[in-house]
Structures are given as structure tokens and as C-alpha cells.
Amino acid sequence: MSTGARRALVVAGLAGLGLLAVWAVTGLPDFGHPIGRYGVLAPQVALAKRHVTDAVGGVTFDLRGLDTLGEELILFCAAVGATVLLRAERPGEEEATEESQRVPPRPAGALRALGAGLGGPLLVLGAYVVVHGHLTPGGGFQGGVILAAAVLLVYAAGQLIGLEHVRATTLVELAEAIGAAAFVIVAVGGLVFATAAMANFLPFGTSGSLLSGGTIPVLNIAVGVEVAAGITLILTELLGRALFDDREEDS
Amino acid sequence: MVLAPLAVLVPAGMACLFAALSPFISRRPGPISTAAAVATLALCALLLGRTGERIVVWFGGWEPRHGVALGIDFAPDGIGAGLALLVAVLGVAALAMAAHLIAEEDVLFGALTLVFLAAMIGFCLTGDLFNLFVFFELMSVAAYVLVGYEVRQRAPLEGSLTFAITNTVGSILLLFGIGLLYGRTGALNLAQMGHALAAGPADVLVVVAFALVAGGLLVKAAVVPFHLWTADAYSVAPTPVCILLAGAFSELGLYGLARVYWTVFHGALGPHEAELRAILVGAGVLTGLVGAVMCAAQHHLKRMLAFATIAQVGLFLIGLGLLGTDGVAGTAVWLVADGLVKASLFGCVAMVQHRYDAIEEGELHGRARALWPVGVLFTLDALLIASLPPSGSFLGHSLVEDAALKEPGYRWVPAVLLLVCGLVGGTLLRAAGRVFLGLGRPAPRDADGDEVGEEDTQRERGGQRGRPSVWLWGPSLVLLVGSIVWGVLPGVRAAVARAAAGFTDTAGYAREVLGDAPLHPVAPELHAPGVTAVLYAAGSLALALTVAAATLGRTDTLPRPVTRAVGGLRALHSGHPGDYVAWAVAGVAVLGGLFAVLLT
Amino acid sequence: MSVLPYLVAVWLLAVGLYGVATSRHLVHLVICLSVAQASTYVLLLGVGYRFPGRAPVFADLPPGTSVVDPVVQALTLTDVVVEATVTAVLLALTMRVQRRFGTVDPDQLGALRG
Numbered sequence: 001m002s003t004g005a006r007r008a009l010v011v012a013g014l015a016g017l018g019l020l021a022v023w024a025v026t027g028l029p030d031f032g033h034p035i036g037r038y039g040v041l042a043p044q045v046a047l048a049k050r051h052v053t054d055a056v057g058g059v060t061f062d063l064r065g066l067d068t069l070g071e072e073l074i075l076f077c078a079a080v081g082a083t084v085l086l087r088a089e090r091p092g093e094e095e096a097t098e099e100s101q102r103v104p105p106r107p108a109g110a111l112r113a114l115g116a117g118l119g120g121p122l123l124v125l126g127a128y129v130v131v132h133g134h135l136t137p138g139g140g141f142q143g144g145v146i147l148a149a150a151v152l153l154v155y156a157a158g159q160l161i162g163l164e165h166v167r168a169t170t171l172v173e174l175a176e177a178i179g180a181a182a183f184v185i186v187a188v189g190g191l192v193f194a195t196a197a198m199a200n201f202l203p204f205g206t207s208g209s210l211l212s213g214g215t216i217p218v219l220n221i222a223v224g225v226e227v228a229a230g231i232t233l234i235l236t237e238l239l240g241r242a243l244f245d246d247r248e249e250d251s
Numbered sequence: 252m253v254l255a256p257l258a259v260l261v262p263a264g265m266a267c268l269f270a271a272l273s274p275f276i277s278r279r280p281g282p283i284s285t286a287a288a289v290a291t292l293a294l295c296a297l298l299l300g301r302t303g304e305r306i307v308v309w310f311g312g313w314e315p316r317h318g319v320a321l322g323i324d325f326a327p328d329g330i331g332a333g334l335a336l337l338v339a340v341l342g343v344a345a346l347a348m349a350a351h352l353i354a355e356e357d358v359l360f361g362a363l364t365l366v367f368l369a370a371m372i373g374f375c376l377t378g379d380l381f382n383l384f385v386f387f388e389l390m391s392v393a394a395y396v397l398v399g400y401e402v403r404q405r406a407p408l409e410g411s412l413t414f415a416i417t418n419t420v421g422s423i424l425l426l427f428g429i430g431l432l433y434g435r436t437g438a439l440n441l442a443q444m445g446h447a448l449a450a451g452p453a454d455v456l457v458v459v460a461f462a463l464v465a466g467g468l469l470v471k472a473a474v475v476p477f478h479l480w481t482a483d484a485y486s487v488a489p490t491p492v493c494i495l496l497a498g499a500f501s502e503l504g505l506y507g508l509a510r511v512y513w514t515v516f517h518g519a520l521g522p523h524e525a526e527l528r529a530i531l532v533g534a535g536v537l538t539g540l541v542g543a544v545m546c547a548a549q550h551h552l553k554r555m556l557a558f559a560t561i562a563q564v565g566l567f568l569i570g571l572g573l574l575g576t577d578g579v580a581g582t583a584v585w586l587v588a589d590g591l592v593k594a595s596l597f598g599c600v601a602m603v604q605h606r607y608d609a610i611e612e613g614e615l616h617g618r619a620r621a622l623w624p625v626g627v628l629f630t631l632d633a634l635l636i637a638s639l640p641p642s643g644s645f646l647g648h649s650l651v652e653d654a655a656l657k658e659p660g661y662r663w664v665p666a667v668l669l670l671v672c673g674l675v676g677g678t679l680l681r682a683a684g685r686v687f688l689g690l691g692r693p694a695p696r697d698a699d700g701d702e703v704g705e706e707d708t709q710r711e712r713g714g715q716r717g718r719p720s721v722w723l724w725g726p727s728l729v730l731l732v733g734s735i736v737w738g739v740l741p742g743v744r745a746a747v748a749r750a751a752a753g754f755t756d757t758a759g760y761a762r763e764v765l766g767d768a769p770l771h772p773v774a775p776e777l778h779a780p781g782v783t784a785v786l787y788a789a790g791s792l793a794l795a796l797t798v799a800a801a802t803l804g805r806t807d808t809l810p811r812p813v814t815r816a817v818g819g820l821r822a823l824h825s826g827h828p829g830d831y832v833a834w835a836v837a838g839v840a841v842l843g844g845l846f847a848v849l850l851t
Numbered sequence: 852m853s854v855l856p857y858l859v860a861v862w863l864l865a866v867g868l869y870g871v872a873t874s875r876h877l878v879h880l881v882i883c884l885s886v887a888q889a890s891t892y893v894l895l896l897g898v899g900y901r902f903p904g905r906a907p908v909f910a911d912l913p914p915g916t917s918v919v920d921p922v923v924q925a926l927t928l929t930d931v932v933v934e935a936t937v938t939a940v941l942l943a944l945t946m947r948v949q950r951r952f953g954t955v956d957p958d959q960l961g962a963l964r965g
Contacts (some may be wrong), residue, residue: 001823001830003873003958010833010872016840018865020459020847025857027456030433032853032902036437036447036463037319039899044906045321046921048913055907055921056928064925066310066323070385070928071904073263073366074392080270080359081396085943089939116896128586136910170274177271184264187256188933196312197256208910234939381926388933395940408951409960412877412944419884419937420871426891426930427864433923434898827957828880833872 009150050200052216060139063086063218065198068219069183072226076180079230082237083173107158122150127191130224134213138155140220144227151232155239172229179226186215186222252644254298255308255325259373259504262291266365273358284361285346289369292339296500305753305763308474309379315765320440326378326764329750330583334499334506335375337587340733341594342368344726345409349481349591353401353489353719360400366391367495374503378764379544380429380515381439383507387425387471391418394500398488409826410487416828417480418470420835425467431460441514442764445757449518455706456578458850459507461516462843466835472503472504474568475538476563479824479831481656482545485557490601493553497597498561498590501816504563505586509571509579509754517757523575526849528658529714531572536667539563541820543674548817550612552600556593559675563589566668570651573661576775577654580751584743592635592644596679598727599629602719603686612682617689625719626687628727631685635734637676637795638788643738648672649784649789650744652775665787677798683828684803691803749774856897865888877945878953881938888934892927899923 001009029035046058060068126146133139190199205212264285293314298306309315313322327335346364353360370389377383395418399411433439435456436447448457470477481501485493514518516779520527549555571584602625603608607618618627631639638648648668655664684690737743753759756772780788823830867887899920905912907921923963949955 001825001827001833004760006827006829006833007873010829010869013833013837014865014869016844017836018861019845020455020840021861021864022858023847024431024456024459025854025861027454028431028854028857028898030853031856031897032900032904034434034437034899034901034920036433037569038321038437038439039319039901039922041316042317042920043293043909043918044915045910053909055909055918056924059921059925060928062311062321063313064381064922067382067385067925067929069263070370070382070389071932073266073369073935074385074389074933076267076270077363077366077389077392077396078939080363080939081392081399082943084359084363084396085940085947087397137906137908141928173274174271177267177273181264181267181271184260184267188260188264189254190311191253194312196252196308196310197260198310199312206894234943238939238942288959381929385929385933388937392933392936392940395937399944408944408948412941412948414885415937415941416871417881417943419941420868420887422933423864423867423884423887423891426888427860427894430891430894430898433895433926439922826960828876829872829957832868836868836872 024068037206047202047207050213050216050247051204052213053207054134054136054139055135056137057139057216060214061134061216062200062214065187065219069187069198069224072180072183075227075230076176079176079233082234086237112159115153115159118158119150121156122146122153126224126228130220131210131217133220134216135208135210140223141227143220144224145231147228148231148235152235169233170235172233175188176229176233177228179222179224179229182222183219183226186219190215203207252308254294254301255306255327255376256310258291258294258298258376259369261294262287262365262372264367264378266362266369267657267705269358269362271367272384273362282350283786284358284365285343286351287365288339288343288346288368289363291365291372292336292343295332295336295372296338298327299329299336302327302329303749305760307764315440315443315541318446318765320379320443320765321380321437323382324377324378324764327376328581329505330744330754331375331506331510333583333587333750334503335372337590338368338371338375338495338499341590342597344594344730345494347722347726348494348601349489349491350600351461351722352491353544353603360397363393363397364491364495366762367397369404371499371503375506378441379439380441380444380511382522383511384429386421386424387507390500390503391422391471394492394496397492398484398496400492401489402477410440410483411765411830413828414484416833417477417835420832421467421470421477421600423467424463424470424839428460428463428467431456431463436462440764441511442761445515445518446761446765448515453517453519453851455847455851457516457519458846459843461520462839462846466839466842468504468508468511468699468725469838470504470835471501472508472563472568472745473501473561474534475541475561475565476834478538479834481561482554482557482824485550485560485824486551490597490604493556493597495594501560501564502567502586502590505567505571510587513755513757514760520850521851528572528574529671530666530803530845530849531574532569532661533573535565535568538562538568539671540565541665541669544817545820545824546675547678547802548821549678552612552686553597555678555682556596556600559679561595562675563593563636564673566651566671569664569668570654573654573658575654575658576748576751576755577777578651579754580721580775580777581647581650581654583647583747583751584643584650584737588643588647588737589636590657591730591737592632593733595628595727595730596632598723598730599625599632602723602727605723606719612685613693615686615692616684619687620689622719623687625724628681628724628731630680630683631731633676633679633795634792635793636679637672639792640785640788641739642735644734645788646738646744646780648788649780652784652787653778656783669787669791673794674798676791676795677802679728679796680799681802684799712829737783739767744777744779748777751775757761836845856893856900860890860897862892863887863893874941875956877948877957878942879921880957881945884941885934885938889932895923895927895930909957
């Protein structure tokens with residue numbers, strides 16, 4: 001179709017759809033006065049039964065835990081997908097040696113200092129957000145993204161991450177798969193140790209303390225690991241594997 | 252109690268395990284992925300055995316209180332568990348073939364396919380609308396990656412891109428509809444939503460929400476005008492992925508629509524059933540005819556099969572759109588039978604492509620004589636699509652015809668079914684004749700340059716001269732036989748009738764899920780195919796043979812206006828994602844408008 | 852205006868979809884998809900808001916206080932993750948397209964017709 005015809009079609013379609021949608025939303029309850037008891041019962045139940053003070057965390061990882069499992073698997077697929085789709089991008093032998101011999105320009109001193117200074121605190125902040133997800137706003141997904149940002153910060157400040165004896169990308173791929181597997185294992189654990197899949201089978205503790213909520217903190221940590229690794233993997237592939245110093249350890 | 256969650260958790264867990272092991276495995280992993288799929292198959296089969304009555308499993312042990320569902324449930328009944336089993340069967344076939352077809356197959360392909368299977372099984376079993384959306388998205392993301400798996404060629408990029416963009420737009424529309432429904436009902440559980448909507452007025456919000464939800468699901472189901480992504484994606488995806496896409500992915504879109512209608516909207520929209528029936532059957536007829544015509548115009552074997560799938564989806568939508576228990580039963584039988592046949596067809600096409608490195612009718616003309624056993628399989632499959640008795644397709648076709656004839660004003664439907672089946676079957680027979688026997692004149696090159704399949708054909712693992720491996724023709728044969736057996740097994744009609752009665756029993760579903768004693772709906776009497784059915788089947792077979800003979804003989808016999816019209820239709824399938832999105836938006840707007848006018 | 856948040860959601864949806872259909876650059880198209888998806892976040896969160904609007908975190912609130920709906924927040928969280936991952940996959944495909952064809956204009960990509 002020509003550009004003009006396409007534009008006309010989509011404008012006509014959106015005009016109709018927009019009109020219908022506007023008409024439909026006038027039928028919603030007034031803003032600020034929702035109906036329905038699910039939203040009222042859920043925080044009460046999460047607090048009373050599971051002793052979690054962050055109701056959103058309770059809903060995400062306990063009441064609607066299966067949705068979170070699906071969401072985690074989506075991230076897993078996307079990380080694997082980025083690897084698969086971009087692996088043909090990786091340079092062949094000659095290009096790789098050529099790249100390793102090319103010295104990138106040194107970033108500014110201020111940038112490197114900031115990166116060095118902020119890297120540690122970001123890691124701590126990420127870990128804190130992951131672990132306290134059942135008490136205060138946060139949780140596995142949010143904390144995992146902060147942890148991935150710490151890795152990206154190191155890259156932006158001009159350093160590469162290299163490890164001895166194991167390729168950094170292998171470690172990240174492993175971490176991602178283990179995080180996803182851990183979630184599935186806890187879900188199956190519900191079947192084994194309690195009556196239903198995804199049941200919360202660890203002791204609930206007292207609300208407000210770190211060891212409360214049963215399996216919720218465990219799931220938070222699993223998700224945190226998986227999201228951090230998954231986002232790092234996606235960024236690694238999109239940036240052409242420039243985050244990690246993978247060149248020397250093929251021994 | 253245990254089987255339903257395990258049917259999803261086992262393949263998902265194995266997929267994560269394989270991905271964790273992937274950096275350490277350098278050999279080709281073929282059998283372990285297939286073994287995992289077989290385990291899933293066993294779980295689904297056991298689950299089907301238990302679903303005489305509906306099973307309700309609440310995750311996390313969160314039973315509903317006072318009629319408010321707090322957690323997520325799986326509520327498999329006969330139809331849901333049956334579809335899950337079909338998905339598992341196709342998954343085993345796909346993974347069995349993958350080891351021999353995909354050049355760069357490694358553990359990650361197996362992991363992604365297992366996640367794809369887990370998502371589809373979860374989609375079939377769930378009883379919660381947002382959970383349905385999550386599994387819908389998981390299916391989609393896994394599919395985007397799998398379609399683009401052989402990414403070195405040129406065309407897979409475009410097919411995967413348009414597929415991803417169009418389906419994402421569909422999922423956005425679906426989620427918008429879910430938001431509207433949550434605002435109105437305050438619930439996400441299908442049964443609870445149905446309760447809440449039935450108690451209130453069926454106003455514009457309900458109807459627009461239905462249009463948006465239906466729009467999202469119909470994009471996946473590949474109903475016209477949301478179908479434009481299908482041929483592009485199928486023509487570039489590796490064959491094992493095509494098997495899953497053709498046999499299960501689109502059919503699950505229709506299943507989702509039927510499930511959501513019967514549990515959520517039936518109570519509210521019940522008074523306007525006749526208008527809704529007209530709209531759905533109309534959409535089905537349009538899809539069937541467009542699919543059949545486009546199929547006949549194709550010379551690329553995989554695109555031909557893609558349009559055949561679209562045509563069949565149209566026929567299934569007619570069966571479901573009759574909004575009756577008989578229609579649901581007939582469609583369920585037909586869907587399973589045709590899913591198996593299409594998988595077998597893709598297997599045959601893969602064997603030909605693997606051997607001769609070409610996929611166009613013109614390039615393959617007469618070259619596949621050495622593969623004549625594959626030709627026999629292909630021809631049998633084509634005849635089954637044209638409803639060769641006795642088979643699952645014939646049974647399903649006849650049940651849908653009976654359902655249509657029972658509905659006053661829809662007596663013309665069997666004629667449309669005959670036309671579409673005949674045209675599609677005839678096109679496939681023509682292809683078989685050209686490729687395997689060298690009959691007729693070689694097909695012309697497409698002027699628009701179907702460049703897929705030129706130098707860059709998928710280099711599926713190279714150079715197997717001699718007979719195709721048993722892992723390639725074995726699954727095709729088994730699937731074909733399975734489709735025939737499905738139609739003649741005693742007890743199938745009664746079991747499916749019972750399952751369909753449970754599926755369409757809105758009140759019963761609500762009671763069972765929200766905690767009351769189950770009702771026992773009356774299962775309809777489904778008659779064995781009688782004389783009418785045999786006559787219609789004979790008609791469709793005759794049409795198929797005529798079409799095949801006519802098009803084999805001469806290639807330029809159609810009158811000018813027809814060729815121009817078909818050319819215009821083909822031009823709409825332009826490969827440009829913006830076009831596809833524009834048509835999808837327009838389609839949802841039209842659907843919403845029709846609903847708003849006719850259903851409020 | 853108690854429907855204003857919902858009207859914002861409808862506007863975002865319309866604008867996003869218009870951008871997707873008429874885009875001349877694949878990265879722009881992917882961002883427009885994010886905009887369209889953002890309309891669902893606004894709709895969900897708007898539907899769950901409850902006056903007087905306390906956050907559903909009881910670390911400093913007495914149990915039983917009226918809070919906003921945490922269920923829609925969980926749904927929006929899922930939605931955000933889904934959108935981020937789809938964006939990642941689409942961008943990976945876009946990078947491949949750029950490498951292979953040298954262009955990211957959808958109008959100029961034309962291998963699949965008919």
C-alpha cells in the first residue's frame with residue numbers, strides 16, 4: 001500500500017477505535033472510587049496470612065505467583081533470544097584479534113572516578129532492594145534492574161569485567177538459567193511440601209522482620225538474580241559483547 | 252491436583268535446566284529435548300484421562316472466599332486438556348524432526364521450544380484472564396525468537412519482525428480490554444468476571460472490551476484482516492516451528508476467544524446471540540474464502556500451507572461462531588484432526604526442501620520423483636483436508652455441517668465449507684502433482700519476486716542424499732495415521748460431546764470454580780456422519796480433483812478481472828509492518844463498531 | 852473530570868498505534884510500541900486508584916487502612932517486564948536488519964510479497 005493509503009486507513013481506524021474507547025471509558029467507575037473486592041481483600045490477606053508489609057510483593061509472589069513465573073520465563077526467552085538472534089553478529093577470528101589490538105580511547109578521569117565510586121553503592125542498593133521486597137516497595141525485578149545498571153556503569157566508566165578460569169558471559173548465562181530454575185523449583189516445592197503448587201511452605205515469621213513471608217523473600221532473590229543476569233545478557237548482546245573481557249580465558 | 256501444574260512446570264523447569272547446561276554441551280543434544288517433550292506428553296495424557304469432570308486447581312492453595320477468587324486457578328475440562336495433549340503431541344513431533352532439520356540446532360532451540368510448549372499448555376488450562384494474557388505473551392515471545400532462529404538468511408528477519416510487531420499490537424489491545432473489564436468487575440478470574448458482568452448492564456464498555464479482547468486473540472488466530480503476518484512468518488520459520496505454529500498457535504487463539512466468550516461474556520451478551528452469531532460466522536466465511544483464494548494463488552509451498560491454515564481457521568471460526576454446543580464439539584474434533592494433518596504436510600515439505608534445496612513449485616517441478624513415498628503421504632494429507640472419509644477431518648466436517656443445518660438461516664454454510672475445503676485440497680493436490688509427478692506445465696515465477704527460497708534457502712542440515720531419515724518421515728506418517736484413527740475411534744463423539752457441553756455451560760463453570768457442587772449439563776446427541784455428510788464430502792473431493800486437474804492443465808485460464816482481483820489481494824500482503832498494523836487497527840474498529848451497534 | 856486519566860490512556864494508545872503504522876525508522880517504531888503499551892499502564896493504575904491514596908505498604912501504616920489497589924500494581928509490573936523484553940527482542944532484530952540490509956526504513960525492506 002502507498003504511504004498515503006496506509007495513513008488514511010490507520011487514521012480512519014484510530015478515529016473509530018478512539019471514539020469507541022472514549023465512549024467505553026465513560027462507563028468505568030469514577031476515578032478514585034473503584035468497585036470490586038479483590039483489591040480490598042488482597043492487601044488484608046497478604047498482611048494477615050503471610051505477614052508481609054509490602055502488599056504488592058505479596059500479591060506478585062504469592063497470590064498471583066503464577067503470573068510472575070510466566071513473566072520470568074518471558075525475560076528468560078528474551079535473553080536467550082537476544083543471544084540467538086545476535087550470535088551471527090559476533091566477529092570472526094580475524095576481526096576479533098583486530099578488535100583486541102585496537103586500543104579504545106581512555107574515558108575522562110572524572111567519569112572513571114565516578115564509576116569507581118558509584119559501582120559499589122549501586123550493588124549494595126540493588127541487593128537491598130531485592131532482599132527487602134516483601135517489606136518495602138521494591139523486590140526482585142526492581143532490584144535486579146539496579147544490579148544490571150551497576151554492571152552497565154562499570155562499562156560506561158571504561159572498564160571491562162573479566163574473570164579468571166571462567167568466561168564472564170558463561171557465568172551470566174548460568175546465573176540467568178539458575179534464577180529461572182530456582183523459581184520453578186520453589187513452585188514445585190509447594191507441591192512437594194504443601195498441598196498446592198506455588199504454595200508458601202516456609203515459616204511466615206513476624207511481619208516487619210527480614211525473615212517473614214515464607215517463600216516470598218526466596219522468590220525475590222531468585223528473580224533478582226535472574227533479572228540482573230537477563231538484563232545484563234541482553235545489554236551484552238546489544239552492545240556487541242563489549243561489557244566483558246572475554247578474550248583471554250579460552251585456555 | 253498435581254498433574255495440571257506439573258504439565259506446565261515440568262517443561263519450563265527442563266527448559267531452564269537445558270539453558271543452564273548449554274555452555275557446557277558441545278555435542279548435538281537432539282534426544283534430550285525430545286525426551287522432555289515426551290514426559291510432557293505423558294503428563295497431558297494422564298490429565299486428559301482425569302478430566303471427565305472439570306478439575307479446579309488453585310495455585311498457592313488460595314481458595315476463593317465468599318465468591319471472591321484470591322488466587323489463580325487452572326480449570327481444565329475435556330476441551331482444554333485435549334488441546335493441551337494436541338500441543339504436546341505436536342511438540343514431540345517438532346523436536347524429533349528438529350535434530351535433523353536445523354543446521355545450528357543446539358540446546359537453546361530445545362529450551363525455547365519447551366518454554367513454548369509450557370506456555371501453550373498453560374494457556375489451555377488456565378481459568379484467570381490475566382494469567383491467560385501472561386501465557387499468551389510467553390507463547391508469543393518464544394515464537395518471535397523461534398521464527399527468527401535461522402537468522403542468517405535475509406527473509407527470516409522480515410518475517411520475524413512483522414510477526415513480532417503485529418502480535419505485540421494485538422497483545423496491547425488485549426491488555427487494554429482486560430483493564431476495562433477489571434475496572435468494571437473488580438475481578439480477574441473468568442468465572443467471577445462472568446458473574447459480575449451478567450449482573451450488570453451490557454453497555455458500550457462491555458461490548459468494546461469484548462471487541463478489544465477478541466481483536467487481540469484474533470490477531471493470533473489469523474482471522475481476516477488480522478492474518479497478514481501469517482504467511483510471512485510461516486514461510487521463513489524452520490519447519491519444526493511451523494508445525495507448532497500451524498497446528499496449535501492459531502487454533503489456540505480461537506480457543507481463547509471461545510473460552511473467554513463462554514465464561515465471561517455469555518451471560519451479559521446472551522440476549523444478542525443471534526447478532527453475534529451473524530458477525531462471527533461472517534468473519535469466518537470471509538477468512539475461509541480469502542485463505543482459499545490466496546492459497547490457490549501461491550507457488551511457494553510453505554506460503555501455500557500458511558494460507559491453507561488461514562482458510563481452515565476461518566472454517567473453525569464458523570463452527571465456533573454458531574454459538575452452540577454441537578458447533579463447539581464439531582470444531583474440536585476438526586481442529587485436532589486438521590492440526591495433525593497440517594503437521595504431517597509440513598513434515599513432507601521439509602523433506603523435499605531438505606533434499607532439493609528449493610521450495611517453489613516451479614523450481615521443484617518433477618524433481619521429487621525419487622521421493623515418491625513422501626508424495627503419497629502428501630497426497631493423502633491433501634485428500635484428508637478435502638474431507639476424505641473415514642477420518643477425523645471428515646467427522647469434524649460433518650459435525651459442523653450438522654450444527655449449521657440445525658440453525659435456521661444458516662443452511663448455506665455447508666456449501667461454503669465444501670467450497671473452501673475443495674479449493675484448498677485441490678491446490679495441494681496440484682502442488683503434489685507438479686512436484687512429485689511432473690504433471691502439467693511448470694508454475695510461473697512470481698512477478699513480485701518471492702525471493703524467499705532463492706539462493707538463500709534455509710540450509711537445513713546439509714546433504715543427506717538417499718532416503719530421508721526415519722526421524723523425518725516417521726513423525727509425518729504417525730501424524731497422518733493419528734488423524735485418521737481419531738475419526739474412527741469408538742467413543743470419540745460421545746466424549747467430545749460431553750466435553751463440549753461442559754465448555755459451553757457458563758453457570759456450571761462458575762459454580763465449580765467458585766466452590767459449589769458441580770452441575771451436570773446435558774450432553775448433546777451427536778450423530779454419526781450420515782448420507783448428507785458423505786455427499787458433501789464427495790462434493791468437496793470432486794471439487795478438489797477438478798481444481799487440481801484444471802490448474803495443472805493450463806496456467807493462464809482465469810479471466811482478466813479475476814486475475815486482477817487476486818493480484819490486488821496479493822498486493823495487500825505487502826510485507827510492510829505498518830500496513831499490517833493499519834489493517835489490524837481498522838479491523839478492531841470495525842468489529843467494535845459492529846458490536847456497539849448490534850449488541851447493546 | 853473523573854475520566855481524565857482514562858482519556859489520557861486512550862490518547863496514548865491512539866498516538867502510539869499511529870506512530871507504529873506510519874513510522875519510517877524501525878527504532879522509532881519500537882518506541883511507539885512502548886508508548887502504546889504505556890497506555891495500558893495508565894489505564895490499569897487509574898482503575899485501581901482509591902482516594903485517599905495511601906501506598907499499599909504497611910510498614911508504617913496501621914493494618915486496615917484504606918490503600919490503593921495493589922493487584923493492579925502487580926499487573927502493571929508484569930506488563931512493564933513483558934514490554935521491556937519484547938522491546939529487547941525487536942531491537943535485536945532491528946540490529947540484524949541494519950547489518951544485513953544497511954537500512955532501517957520499513958518501506959525499503961521488501962523481501963516478502965504476496
